Amino acid sequence: MGSVSVSPRAARATAERIQPVPELEKASVHMKDPEHVKRVISALREAGADKLQVISDFDMTLSRFGFNGRRCPTSHNILDNSRVISEEGRKKLKDLLHYYYPIEIDPNRTMEEKCPLMVEW
């Protein structure tokens, strides 16, 4: 949420019309500045879907790591195992996962060693 910029004028305008966001009331949601988050969400709602641009990253910040003791799929896993990928493509992706994932979680490698390999992946 911190990277969404809202002009002071837009923030003031929306502050008066903030609608409740029930999802934000969940115990699992932690916010440094809840009022700012509410203002940003109101501004997003007001601007509409045409103005929305979503940028996500790929390191389990958006996807869940585990649930009920089981590992959740990453965003890559979902695509890798979907029917939009050919059988041959799925095999290649699985081979890449088996090669690169152990490197990603290897506690004996430095970030400097890992980074170029993760980019290569």
Ligand SMILES: Nc1ccn([C@@H]2O[C@H](COP(=O)(O)O)[C@@H](O)[C@H]2O)c(=O)n1
């Ligand atoms: N080509 C790739 C690259 C990365 N991964 C794994 O996905 C994790 C990121 O998961 P998100 O749900 O946040 O996208 C990353 O830590 C790698 O383990 C992959 O499977 N395929």
